[in-house]
Amino acid sequence: MHRILSKTKGDRWIWLIVIMLCVISMLAVYSSTGTLAYKRGVGTESILIKHFFMMVGGVALMYIAHKLDYRYYAGISKMLMVVTIPLLFYTLAFGSHVNDASRWIAIPGTGLTFQTSDLAKLALITYLARTLSRKQENIKDVKQSFIPIMGSVCVVFILIALANLSTALMLFGVSILLLIIGRISVKQIAVVCLAGAVLLAGVIFLGPRRATYMSRVNTFLHPEKVDKDKSFQSDHAKIAIATGGVAGKGPGNSTERNFLPHPYSDFIYATIVEEYGLIGGLFIIVIYLFLLYRCIKIVTKAPKAFGALLAAGLSFSLTIQAFANMAVAVGLGPVTGVPLPLVSMGGTSILFTSVAFGIILSVSRHIDENEALKGAGGKEGAKKVVVGEILEVA
Template sequence: MKVMPLIISHLKKIDHILAGTFVCLSLFGLLMVYSASYPLGEMKYEQGHYFLIKQWKWLFIGLIFFFVAALFPYQAYRKWIRWLVMLSFLLLILVLLPGIGAVKNNSQRWIHIGSFMIQPSEAVKLVMVIYFAYVYAKKQAYITSFKKGVLPPLVLLGLAFLLILKQPDLGTAVSILLSCGIILLCAGLKTRHLILLGSTAASGITFFAVTAPYRLKRLTSFRDPFQYEDGDGYQLIHSYLAIDSGGLTGNGLGGSIQKLGFLPEAHTDFIMAVISEELGLLGISFVIGAYLLIMYRALRIVRALQDPFGKLLTIGLTFQIMIQAVFNLGAVFGLLPITGIPLPFISYGGSSLVFMMISAGILVHLSSYVKRNQYQFHAK
């Protein structure tokens, strides 16, 4: 009987604007997945709502985890982080084993669990952020020592990078690298250590990008897609057509032409092109504005928290979301190479949505400390 008052008391302290933004983005994503996937559902499954139903199931699961994560004390992750790391690496190994990992679009990134398919790399994104926040918060006393304070966790990060690259999925591997890199940047490393690590990471990413022919084609085609209009530039050209057609207010919900078989991955990687075509600049502004609002509210949390672990965790989770959004939007608008990274909370995909909702729930939980610290300040 005492549990409910505690839950209600906690929910009163959270940032309701932040929580509402996450929920609105995910519901907006559900609507746009339905619109973008309806023609494909009709053509492939004779059910226009096929992808809507699947996405709704994942969103329902995600909302449950969102609520649980919003209530779960973030300090407890310290106790469980080692087990979470071991489990996530076990999944990364299992996904590469024949007969366990599912192959789709020439990539082996999924594991079948009953009627569901999960993508272990999505779990690793979250776990590595928690792990890095935990480790570097604990190492604050000797963070200036490269061998003792900086190096050990980087071995695990490098292993995760290589295992995800093996799938192959360079985009996800790079996004994890960047999220953890930002935690390192905010943890107080020496400038020369940052330069060393940054140059090493950049060299490694460049090497893996240019040595695989299909990745090299992506790098060259996004700069001039019309030169490769029948190949790697096809998707980006039709993204341009969708964005250009949308104008200020768009052609109306459901009014996209490009989703009628012209734009591949219309409900996944390139859902923003459909949003632009149907809702125009107003739709683009809504999505980008929501991400900027998340960033702003998260910065308030960072300023309010005194605990180094909480600060670094907030920073890591926030930039994890922002990096994925930048990668996706950059690809859709032709500013970055196509990486296959979904648009957070909006693109179709169960694993991405569920783990994004968990990340969102943790941020919402951390937001409760903003009001707690304000109360303590006024009490003094």
């Protein structure tokens, strides 16, 4: 165990958060997949084993991502954007249709599906962090800085929003936060927001899923005026939370898991609260808030703009997604298909969330190494710090 821990670097609290979320995920998924196992004609243990190996794969990717110097992600971001935009177009045109939405690409010969919006989130955040950090000297220049930034944000937003509006809105919000941190002027940010509002109106009123979006918003705002079939998911999520009480029904004793359509992904928080009560629900909230706190500390300590923007963007994305999932479960927002990061059962969501954690830990590792070198003093330590600073500028 000591040998394993000695090879992991970065913020130890974030590693602990990851371990806790993985344990919670295993317990919640095992408890909530009984109906899914019955429909597939398999045992619950087989689904749990598959989920376990997906978690192991995610942790392995996290380890690899945290060992790679975070400054190399600046170059990778350009390649990711070049790959992501065509993939989003391909998904809209030829992707697998589930619930009237084309969000997935089937991976030939594996039986697995790949959700391109997960890649798009990582690509856009890393690209914005790179662009904002490298354009600081002429950040007010419209042609050199603003147009490339606005174009990337709006293109990715519209391509995701046509099939997955909730994810697109969260990513757009994270992008605006990065623009604020990156010293983009208020006028330019207002222009981006206006462009986003126009695109959002077009998606809601003219997009291929306009009927679904309008129905979900109407169900959320006026649940008493719609058919019970339309409010079925939110109603049973509220029942699960209400019957959980303070201490919950106990692990494996959820009853609403048999009625909720996706108790292991979209509504896994409702299942957790039903089984572990208000205490369990608050514990999950505290974990994600503590994650945000640790990431903010990394942002404030990062010596260069790229590391700070990268850690800020990824941490905002993870926490906003987490609270969006929990808000839907408790009835504070319309029903969406947003998973709870590193807790909900899923494939690409777990893998890309793990990579995001790994990149944040890479930034933290770089900070720790710099502090250790500066603390050691001496000519050799000073030389290493200077080399690191030169690489950062390059």
